[in-house]
Amino acid sequence: MKKIIVALVLLIMLAPPLGGNVYNIKNFEENKSRAAIDAYDFLIIAPDNWLDSLQPFVDFKETHGVKTKLVGLSECLKMNGRDDAEKVKYYIKYAYDTWGIKYVLLVGGRKPGFKERWYMPVRYVHNSFGGGFWGEPCFLSDLYFADLYDGNGKFSSWDTNENGIFGEWCNGSVDKNIDLKPDVYVGRWPARSEEEVKIVVEKTIDYEEHAHGSTWARRIVVAAGDTYPEYPTYEGEVTTSEALQYLEGYNVTKLYTSDGTLKGWKDIVREVNKGCGILYLDGHGNPMSWTTHMPNSTEWIPDFKVTRMMYLKNNGMYPICVVGGCHNSQFNVSFSNTFKIYKGMDEWYKYLYKGENSPE
Template sequence: MKYTAPITSPKTLDTSYDMVVIAPSDFQSSLQPLIDEKNTKGVKTTFKSVGDILNEYSGYDPPEQVKYFIKYAYDTWGIKYVMLVGGLKSHINAVDKDTKSAGWKAWWVPVRYVTLPNEDDEGCLCDLYYGCLYNATGGFDSWDSSGDGVYANWGWLGGMRDYFDMYPEVYVSRLPCTTVKEVNVVVNKILTYESTGPAAKPWYKTFIGIGGKTFAYYLGKPDGEYLCDLAYSYTKNAIPDLNQVKVYSTNRDTGGLVPTPQDITKAITQGAGFVDFEGHGAAYAWNTIWFDGDYPTDWCGGVNVYYFPLINNHDKLPVVVVGGCHNALYNITFIAALKDKLDDGKANQYFCAIPSVVCFSWGLVVKPRGGAIASTGCTGYGMGDEDNPVTLSGQLESNFFWEIGNNSVTNLATAHSQAISKYLNENSIQQIDAFVITNWALLGDPSLRFGGYSS
């Protein structure tokens, strides 16, 4: 799959913005201090309510209406970033899908589900959809080229195959807040983080790698530990005096931190600029295998959302990349996850063996005191290759750090989106590639400046 620039040039008007915040009007007053501060920092930002979008723009369904507004904002204002603020309206119970390809009634901001089936994943949440505005011929890219109302279908025999472009024109992330209180938490975190630069954050020069043997050894190392070392080496190009903290399975017999709840929470409590988890996951948990163990029996222990209160890093907030399955599945609610578990014991819809009100990746960001400033994670299976960990999901995660260290990227969603573009440029795209690209979520402020702003 090769990218061809749109043949239609964006229109230009006197009004221009760098970022648009899309959220329900209920959240606007809580978001206004962040919008004001972004404008002060030179990131020209404006607000648009979901209600106004649905009243003013047409489309097949609410997610497409939102996408048409984003296209308008890109064409007329020249936006680079889109911040979606809003998740499910309840943590307790919700019907997250209204059709096979969309959810909106139970959501503050509509969601798109793509149809790229892989094992139990029939269709994953995908915010990349909102950023990919044009197809290769310059037309609006609906991601439903067949016109059958099933979006991004590649592999589901009940509908026609779709052809869609995955190169993002705008860089999108989501803060899937449920309540105004949660909006206040993340806004205050971002304002505090960006109020000072790296020089005022000695902890920012710490990189925490957390891993073990996901599947196999690679170049003499457990593959998860290899990916963490690679990510550190890339990031060190941008931060030459970066310190590496290894929370590795290979430390078990030689001393040092290992991937257990006690040591993971202890490491993050000290503060860090970046944390890289590389292993296995579920919606509520992350784990990995001992260096001398076998999958899927010899687990290190990992960590789950119920241990997050033990993370006491206060304002020393890292950007967290989470390699594993379903860690960013932000459509979970407690009762829906419980019913899923009780139905057949497999928990194969919400992937929560222990029901939770938040997923792992979002739980770190929305944690009131400490946790993370932003996170990535998969809304479906994280995929890898036993013969080479720098493939599929592992390649996307490595690309994120490559963009920071080798391409001088300084903002969150730029690193994430350009990591996707790099993947597309370097691979012949098959269905499994589209699967991992579309389910790789970004949770945070898309315009976030790594390390904050120096005064």
Template sequence: MKWSVALMVVLIAFSSSFAGTYGIHHPTDAVQESGSADESTYIPEMRWLSEEHPLISAEQVEHYAGVGISEGKRAVIMYENGSVSYDYFSSGNDAYDLIIIAPDDWKDSLAPLQQHKESHGIQTMVVGLNEIYGGTYFSVQGRDDAEKIKYFIKNAIEEWGIEYVMLVGSYYRLPMRNAVHIWEDRHRLVTFAIPTDLYYADIYRYEGGTIVFSTWDTNGNGVYGEVYEGDLGENDIIDVYPDVYVGRLACENERIVRNTVEKIIKYENKAYGEEWFKRMILVGGDTFPGWGVVEGEFMNNFVADIMKGFSFYRIQYSQGNLNAVEIEKALEKGAGFLYYSGHGFPYGWATYAIDDENETWVGRYFIPYIAALFNGYRLPVIFLDACLTAKLDFNSSDLREDGVPMPINATFPCFAWSFVRHPYGGAIATVGATRVAFTGVDEEGPHWGAGLLAASFFEAYQETDILREEFAGAQEAYANNAPGDTFTLQEFILLG
């Protein structure tokens, strides 16, 4: 029996009892940072979507300068007390628009995608990892494979004028950088690693009036993206603005590459202008029963107000239809977007009934259910406002922690990627978190965390219908609106 079938059987067998370890973390009191003796700044509650989370907090930032890409143009971005300005500059040549980076033995399977993109006027080049490591196109720079890839992207920007990067490969086939958050617990330092593709998008930073390469290791100790709680250590200086539009196809093998390429080509050739695309599926319940607003449904409705011109299929606890069957029916009909707000796991999602003090899981939807989807090219882009759904290093230990007996050690496709890799339907792309997430939502709307990034993502759609630009626009807007939070920007990735 293949591991994928075995995983399906195990998840279905235990779906009624597990998915409980990652319960809600009841929020602490709202934080107030003192200014003068007679004034303070209110910071909305940081509500973690998991009981197991890092002991971090977002800091107030008054001013900084970074480098990013906005509307296809690179700029120095100045932030000053909530005001943002852009100083655009030229980035040189325009030989290519898109580079696809993948293991060398997959290049032939990616050739149809290259041809498809070029037929639509997108100059595309497929580059093998060994070509990068061996210096086929540019001199090799970098201390490890991830940094060599990042330097290659920098050179491709400056020499070829690229704007888009497609990474093809799973967590184990194409390197993923781990950013590190460090805090003190019982007089010992705890290290929390966050797999992130923002590392490959954030090529530059601004230092002393000069644009420089962003190593994510400014303290030079070989640990990348370090953020210490308080004064425990020297933070790495990172610029969280993306400088290139990055997404990943987390393919495990060449068969998945071929299936995914075929799926993308079919979608891009047939979906444009279809009536089903103007439908949007909204899924949510009460993420934190008894705490203020009904967060999941509130965020569903908040996003609906942003997405003008769409009709909405609400699958919510208050509608009485929050169940897997209703979700399957909605996806089969086709939709341009699906937005879920609630709790998440590497293998699915689930949330709570409104004001349910017992916190009983409702609306559960797991990886095995995706296999039953046959929605063809009627594929949504899915934003998963939740924990862990894009945990690309999902493995047996995650299931054991949730009480699922796994006698073998194995790795599995995570929930977010399972939608994209499904050959007969699912989704064309997903946005999800590689680790636990937090949110800050009250009756005024989302203030930070997963909820604010979700709202920023759908607001960016009002400016562009190019997915990678939409995601980068959301990252940029989030950095401007919540400049003290690198955690959220690092953990959310685009798959597709």
């Protein structure tokens, strides 16, 4: 009897606490030891019906020594969490703790239509910037999915006051102890269809196979002007020139409004079509266009619009593009916003003026 009691005590001491499965994966094979689970470098999460289109990318990564795990979104949503975004973040944490992943790719953007719905969950954070016409009460942040732990080593919910408002810093209410330090590298392909996924896979593989060692990839094009003409410095030209100090070994093409080499979007298209590895634009932008000012003038140069992308003929020479502009990478936009006049003239005008009716 004593042996039985001792055995029971040991079992109780060694057993995990109730609810101690922090990952809460349903039907997970708990008898697998951590040592028996393969390590991975790269985690890709995508809608289940897009997985086949991503498999060539997984195979390509594997052949280059990058151990890659492809997971359907439905598997992530088996986690416990307050909403789908938190469930995805818990799965990334699980993958980080279990497989040692370093890189994460989220595949999926906004679904077409008037109502905002997503192929891959997003997180809006509420770091308020003023009010009125330019007010932004909340905005998208994929840093949320990368910042897994707070400074104390605990899961970083980004909602420390537990009021359901994430990344909050407004109206006197603050989510404290968010260190904003990414624990993994997170990127997103905000694709809006499986066909877009196939295109991005094809172009990414093409880039990774051919860019290294090519002449065009060692060329950088910068374009800038007088970002804020009310101040004495040509800010965009200063920042791009400073950036070039860190990029040794590149052939540099500068397009500046101050010397007349940048008069409009055609100058940018001409240089990109020659092939470049890096394109750096520093000025003003929204989801529909990018532009900047002539020297000491409020005059805008002819802008580089989405509709002018058709003039790019750089097939097989895809640059890494860095943009200094307010909202060029905003991906919660939709052409359907063009028709939201029913929200009132003021709100409708905001959609149009801010370029948030960019085509899908």
